[in-house]
Amino acid sequence: MSIELEVRDGDPWWLSPDIWTVPGDNPEGSSGTPIVGQPCYLWCRVRNNGSSSVNNATVRFYWANPATGFDRNSANLVGTANVNLAGGGGAADVLCLTPWVPEFINDGHECVLAEAFHPSLDPLPSTPDFDVPTDRHVAQRNLTVVQALRGLFHFTFEIHNAQRDERTFHIELRQGELRQLEPLAKRMKIKMPCSQGKLGPIAFVDKRCPGEEKLDEAKQKQEILELSIAGHRRCSKTLIGRIEGDAMLLHIVQRHGDRVVGGVSLLVLNE
Numbered sequence: 001m002s003i004e005l006e007v008r009d010g011d012p013w014w015l016s017p018d019i020w021t022v023p024g025d026n027p028e029g030s031s032g033t034p035i036v037g038q039p040c041y042l043w044c045r046v047r048n049n050g051s052s053s054v055n056n057a058t059v060r061f062y063w064a065n066p067a068t069g070f071d072r073n074s075a076n077l078v079g080t081a082n083v084n085l086a087g088g089g090g091a092a093d094v095l096c097l098t099p100w101v102p103e104f105i106n107d108g109h110e111c112v113l114a115e116a117f118h119p120s121l122d123p124l125p126s127t128p129d130f131d132v133p134t135d136r137h138v139a140q141r142n143l144t145v146v147q148a149l150r151g152l153f154h155f156t157f158e159i160h161n162a163q164r165d166e167r168t169f170h171i172e173l174r175q176g177e178l179r180q181l182e183p184l185a186k187r188m189k190i191k192m193p194c195s196q197g198k199l200g201p202i203a204f205v206d207k208r209c210p211g212e213e214k215l216d217e218a219k220q221k222q223e224i225l226e227l228s229i230a231g232h233r234r235c236s237k238t239l240i241g242r243i244e245g246d247a248m249l250l251h252i253v254q255r256h257g258d259r260v261v262g263g264v265s266l267l268v269l270n271e
Helices: 178-188 212-218
Strands: 019-023 040-048 054-064 076-085 090-095 111-117 138-141 143-148 152-160 167-175 198-205 224-229 234-244 247-256 259-270
Touching: 019 111, 019 138, 040 054, 040 076, 040 111, 076 090, 143 152, 143 178, 152 224, 152 259, 167 198, 178 247, 198 212, 198 247, 212 234, 224 234, 234 247, 234 259
Parallel strands: 143 259
Antiparallel strands: 019 040, 040 090, 054 076, 054 111, 111 138, 152 234, 167 224, 167 247, 198 234, 247 259
């Protein structure tokens, strides 16, 4: 007898294709991008890869700032649902009946998480950490669409230190491939760009709304940032850059030592 609940990860793991949002008053409506100040319903698809059926499995839904490194204490619980699933790969789409009203935080960009478990038959790990890449119970969708103006764009995000002691993190910018969005495109109503662009100069800066002069000051491409953050504190940074071409998928990756502890992805669309 076994019960193995899962919400699938994506590529990278914070781009889950099994979490989606439905803006508006009708939770059965079309999926789409949340709108600040208006109700939005959260859905996720849960699978039971174990051999036994399960009744009243718990599903929790969260939202968080477009940050890296948050945990169950710093994320915001939206609501809880229950689901019954057959064994051997039984799956169901689960709705959070409590609507989420997105707030205008960090320019309105927020990410969502979902986790499925049974308190006694398939419990969560005892730690408050969202260990998304290794814990099948939880998944995350942390993707933001950014509009570039004549190639220039910027994006503000937060880095959390969820631990008690001060830690040093490496923040890396990695170029993704547009095909990584294909599993999410239908449910997020993303119109897939025709071609991958080329990344120009980029920099991490402190100012939330930097002008182009900040990019000129950087003088060269800055893809790695090292930050020391005190325990249970957070730090805000802004990525400013320029692209050539239609679009680029970028991943901001947070590492502690050799371990990737968080990330957020940007789809940059050029006007």
